[in-house]
Amino acid sequence: MSAQNIVVIGGSAAGPKAAARAKRLDATANVTLLQKAPELSMASCGYPYYIGGEFDERNQLLATPTGVVRDEAFFAAAKGVNAQVNTEVTTIDRDNKTVSCVNTVTGEKDTVPYDKLVLCTGATPRRPPIPGIELDGVRALSEMRDADKLRELRDTGEVKDVVIVGGGLIGIEVCEALAESGMNVNVVEMLSQLLTFLDWEVAKLVEKHVKSKGITVHTENGVSEFLGENGKLTGVKLNDGSVVPCDLVVVSIGVVPNATLAKEAGLEIGDFGGISVDTHMRTSDPSIYAAGDCVEIPNRITGKKAYAPYGDLANLEARVVADNMILGDTAVFPGTVNSGICKVFNLSAGSTGLSEKRAKAEGFEVVTATNASLDKPGFMGAKLLVSKMVADAKTGRILGFQCVGPGEVNRQVAEAAMTVMNGNTIFDIGVADLPYAPPFSLAIDHFITTAHILENKKAGRMAGISNADVKERIDEGTAPFILDVRAPTEFEEMRLNVGETLIPLGTLRNSLDKLPQDKDAEIVTFCKISMRGYEAQRVLEAHGWTNVKVMEGGIMAWPFKVEF
Amino acid sequence: MSAQNIVVIGGSAAGPKAAARAKRLDATANVTLLQKAPELSMASCGYPYYIGGEFDERNQLLATPTGVVRDEAFFAAAKGVNAQVNTEVTTIDRDNKTVSCVNTVTGEKDTVPYDKLVLCTGATPRRPPIPGIELDGVRALSEMRDADKLRELRDTGEVKDVVIVGGGLIGIEVCEALAESGMNVNVVEMLSQLLTFLDWEVAKLVEKHVKSKGITVHTENGVSEFLGENGKLTGVKLNDGSVVPCDLVVVSIGVVPNATLAKEAGLEIGDFGGISVDTHMRTSDPSIYAAGDCVEIPNRITGKKAYAPYGDLANLEARVVADNMILGDTAVFPGTVNSGICKVFNLSAGSTGLSEKRAKAEGFEVVTATNASLDKPGFMGAKLLVSKMVADAKTGRILGFQCVGPGEVNRQVAEAAMTVMNGNTIFDIGVADLPYAPPFSLAIDHFITTAHILENKKAGRMAGISNADVKERIDEGTAPFILDVRAPTEFEEMRLNVGETLIPLGTLRNSLDKLPQDKDAEIVTFCKISMRGYEAQRVLEAHGWTNVKVMEGGIMAWPFKVEF
Structure with missing residues (x-):
């Protein structure tokens, strides 16, 4: 058998992972990685921290833990992968098993044959069809050049007022970054709360904290027009008629999967617009796999397809793709429970599984408990945690958990994610043997106490x-x-x-x-x-x-x- | 039906929990809590941090999160529990369902009738039969007065040199506390390593760190004699013949269950000397329950009985006792997976499940993986984690996990504890959806990467x-x-x-x-x-x-x- 040609489209998170692991699993394979952007393996989740000045070396976003920038030479020498940047794939010819691409700098065209093809084409920020969106000053945060621009604005100090459109995860991270950079920040959110993975009353605690940092939060409001002079942004007009003057807008109202290439090649597309894959991450063409922000995967609780563009899942999906391409369909990707976490100034906010609102919308009859406690004994410099647990009213199965506070949210949400993935009940968690010592947790861990409260409620002892x-x-x-x-x-x-x-x-x-x-x-x-x-x-x-x-x-x- | 009498013996961790919850579940019950020590609800796991000067207010060890000391008056007013301190129970009369007790201050005797009795008699530090152990200066850390004495020695500064006998969890916590107090500390450990819940090579990383703090560690060595003059300690003689001069010895070679009262009452005692209980935490007498450091519970992995004197389990066991006493045998305590964690100067060290050594001793055929990585992206001020995962060689079921390092050990071990309790395999963890953002973890969480490495080893790809x-x-x-x-x-x-x-x-x-x-x-x-x-x-x-x-x-x- 001659060496197989593996072509991976996309060089951010999923693509490099799929390419490098495929090569490790089959050293004889010719692995080609085609990347539209000039960079490879960008730590894009780190952009807000670069923008906000958490660190100053741009290369840290592109480097290995030992500081080597992951460029074409690195991929060739260390990974045995033929990576080509500035290379946009224009069409997939499934009959002849080739992809056509063009170098976006030189204009040079090429056709690359594949035996197996992997689509890791990522996602693009939503751009709402609002008048004035083309104005200079209306930006998003998606690519490295977006991060570069926002960082430049921080460093020059020329922006005083900024409006963030969208109070989701990225919106809030950018809000913090720009506020820490000294800008006056307004956040505009259509819904009645920030961070919709949280239930309303939990999200309000985050909003209260954000406001305490001098941020103006406009909920149940939207942008009706971006205002400008001579093509340059001067402010935004909100749905309620008010005008917020600003020099910069960052639109962060979510992303849409980049599935055009797949669609044009006739691959099956899902209800969310993402590429459809089976449990092996294989598309409707058996020679083509897909992973990352361009695909739809199952929600592990509801069993329904979901769109879950998370960086960690992209990597795990890509690893499954590599295994299945090289070893046959041996690996299964079970989907997402929507675990997520973010830093919001001095708070952390995280969740996993379903919120109460979401669980009810999915038809679950639920019982919930809210727990506020310190994260460890008071004498150890403890900090507050506020959590809400959502369980199935009949079985006590834990469907979701959300936690915010200045305390150790990280461990709590990680525990909860394990719980939700395993289908554990409040009774299982009520007797869980977790690591305890005063520097790390309460004698009865906050997560366990939350299950205890829920148990008391479910039993009708606590109303x-x-x-x-x-x-x-x-x-x-x-x-x-x-x-x-x-x-x-x-x-x-x-x-x-x-x-x-x-x-x-x-x-x-x-x-x-x-x-x-x-x-x-x-x-x-x-x-x-x-x-x-x-x-x-x-x-x-x-x-x-x-x-x-x-x-x-x-x-x-x-x-x-x-x-x- | 007349109100039932519930008597709880022991007022540290399990006792107060059982008493307070029993009263909440049955407001008509007469709940009596008999406590030998002068204090109630002592946060005994916090003693090392009080001794080491992490905080100065002794009352914080005895107070609620809002600062109210949990004394007899508190238990009466807030919990409806009749707590009696300085009250030692001398015998249990099972035929007449009474306990006899004596006030250790006044000498007054009393007999208290019970319908249900709960034994939360705790544990006592092992005292090795070594010559000179009676010398003034040879101490342990178990009771509040021990903590008081060690704190006093810190405050007066009169102790220069101390020898800790035993390099287990408490020994290492006391070692840090006294070293932070300015004493020269020697640790003497019979075995070839500290912290035996870790495998040797992982424990050696901790030992290296402890030594870097100026501590002298003597492994594979024991104390043959405590040396003294005029009844006062002057040093210890080790098994290798060397002499270490010191003013203070803290013996911390483990604890033994306080089961004498139970034994004398004819209750069944287990192989470890702890009180035998069934899955409902009921002793061999159906009217008597037991919880905390005095009982034996199952190891959830091996199914065998184990002795697991952990403060967190004491609380959870006691809650199960209260439920079963009041509601009938509705609650089950499934046992321990030996989750634990401790702070060791700038490191944390934790583990759950079985070490490689222990797993092999239990007859498992295992495959292991060691993983060293940062805990989050380098640009976020990341710190090192070194972990070892132990899995069943046939099924890939994760049997144990240990983690040390200056990094975020807490989350890792909590995740692992959930994994071990759920019987998850390396394949389950390899596709786990955990919360990720740069301030909190790597894109592929360290725990998941460890499972990936183990998967590569198990498949024979990585030797x-x-x-x-x-x-x-x-x-x-x-x-x-x-x-x-x-x-x-x-x-x-x-x-x-x-x-x-x-x-x-x-x-x-x-x-x-x-x-x-x-x-x-x-x-x-x-x-x-x-x-x-x-x-x-x-x-x-x-x-x-x-x-x-x-x-x-x-x-x-x-x-x-x-x-x-």
Whole structure:
């Protein structure tokens, strides 16, 4: 058998991984990597940190851990891969098994034969059809040159005011980067919250923090027009009619898969516009595989196809492609549970699985719990975590978990991702043996406590009410009796100031006369994080009250204004 | 039905949890907590950090997150639990369902009736029968008063030299605390390594770090005599005959379960001397439950009974006890996978499941992989992680994982614990969807990469050799051809200096004449972390060499001396 020709289109994340592993698995193969951009193996998730000045060496985005830039020479010498940059593939000829490409610098054309072809064509930022989008100053963050430009704007200091369109993951990362660079930042988001992988009341905690950093956040608002003079951006006009003057706009309202090449070659395309692949990451043509931001993969919880353009998945998918190309279809890619995490100034925010909103939309009957606690013992310099767990109401299977706070969110979401992938229940997690020592976690890890709270709710022992619901009732003028069971000193420091009554838990058993004497009256208890709130509920129920609820997460999870 | 009497013996971790939850589940129950020590709910895992000056307020070890000391009054008011300190239970009368106790301060005796009894009697440090152990200055760290005494010695500064007997978890935590307090610390360990939950070569990395902090570590050595003058400690004599002068000894060679009370009451005791319980945490007497450091629980991997005195498990076991006492036997405690973690100066060290040594002793045929990598992208201020994964050779099921380094060990070991509990294989983990962003992890998480390496080894694609084996061969004078494929600059900075040949990976394909021309000659490749070492192996095999191995973990995992 003569050496097989493997051609990989795309040189960012998935492409290089597929190419390098294919060559390691079959040293005789001729592996060619065709890359449209001038760079290879860009750490594109790192762009916001380069823009924001976390580091200054541009090459760090392109280099191995030992500092060698991954250019064509590197791929040839270290990986045995023939990488060609500035090389755009224009057509795939499936009958003759060739791809046609053109060098975008020299204009030179070429035709490359393949036995196996891998499409890692990535994604492109959405560009909304809004008047003025062509103005100089309206940008996105997708390619290395975008990162270069935004970094240049940081370094020259010529931009004062910036509007970020879109409050998703990339929008928020860019928001932080530019704010840290000294710009005045506005974020405009169509929906009622930032970071839609979080439920509303959790996202509001992030929004509160973002605002505390001097950022102006416009939710439930959109851009109706980009305003300019002489082709240069001067501001944006919002849907509510207001105008925000600015020198720079970064549009980050998501990405769309680059599937045109595949579509033109007659490959099957999915409902999200991504390339359809089977569990082996093989397209509708058995000689062609695909991986990364250009494909659709299954959601492991719903079983439905999803579009999940994450850098980590791109790498894992590409590894599966290489295995299947070289070793036969031995490897399966099971899909995504939508695990994600991001840094938002002093907070981290992460999630995995389904939010409550999403789970309900998918037809699940759910029970949820919110938990606010420190991430480790107070004496170890602990920080706050606020989490929400979503479980199937019948089985207790954990469908999703979200966590925000200045504390150790990273471990929590990683634990939860493992849980969701394994289909564990709240009962499994309630007795999980996790690593514990005071510098690292609480004796009962925050994630486990969240499962315990959910267990209490599912069993009907704890009746919870969300802070959003409490706030709505207050605003409607139908507030229940709200009982703060914290200590007077805590009350002095910070309080809701919504008409609540303070009765510290320790005195509650002797202060029952201060409560509504109608035993069916609705009472909502809370404390700092709502452990004492739950104790209070149990005490009141033991004394005959029948309609007592705990406001979950206590005052620490309250996303609205508090009084100091 | 009249209110039931629940009596809990022991007020440290498991006891208070069982008592408080039982009262929450049944508000009508009379719950009594009998505690021998003067304190309740001590955060005993925090003692080393109090001793070492991480914080100064002793009460933080005894307080709730909002700063309320958990004393008798607190338990009465906030928990509805009748807690009695300084109260030692002397006998259990199972026929009459009573316990006899004595107040250790007043000498007053009492008899308390129970319907359900919970034993949370904890553990006691082992005291070896070594001459001189009664000397003033020979201490342990178990009770609050031990912590008080060691903290006092820190504060007065009167101790200059200390010997820690035992290099396990507590020994190492105390070692750090006292070294940080300015004492000269010697650690004496009978075995050939510290931290026996780690395999030897991983533990050696910790030992190297401990020594770099000025600690003297004596392995494969024991104390034959504590030396003293006028009843006061002056030094220790070691098994090798050497004498280490010191003012203080802390003996930390493990703990034994406090099961005397249970034994005298005729309850079943296990092979480790702990109280036997069923999966509901019920002892051989159906009215008596037990939890915490006094019980034996199953190892979830081997199915055999184990002794696992961890603070986190104590709490979880106690919760199961409360559920079963009040709700009937509804809850099951599945046991331990031996998850643990500790801080060792600037390193963290953690593990879960079985080490290679332990797995082999349990009869498993295993395959292992060592992985050294940064914990996140280099441009994000990344730190090193060195891990070893142990999997079943037939199925690829992950049996254990250990991780040390200055990097984010916490997340890695938590992920691994979830994996081991779920019985996941290296193939499951190879396609895991974990949260990724540059501030938090690598695009392919370190844990996943470790599974990938193991997959390559299991499939026979990568032939590994441990650094310990390489070192042994060098010392024996039968060294293979050792090939360093790093860059010349890296070689200049740090090298093994064991006769290795430097051929950078990028030039390897053109330097094959520098290698042994006998294609069956044994060649061991390595680089910084051994990714390039693996690439080199694949290149050499493609050129006909048949006996090429990769030294796993590269120079970063090399636990012996390196040349700078």
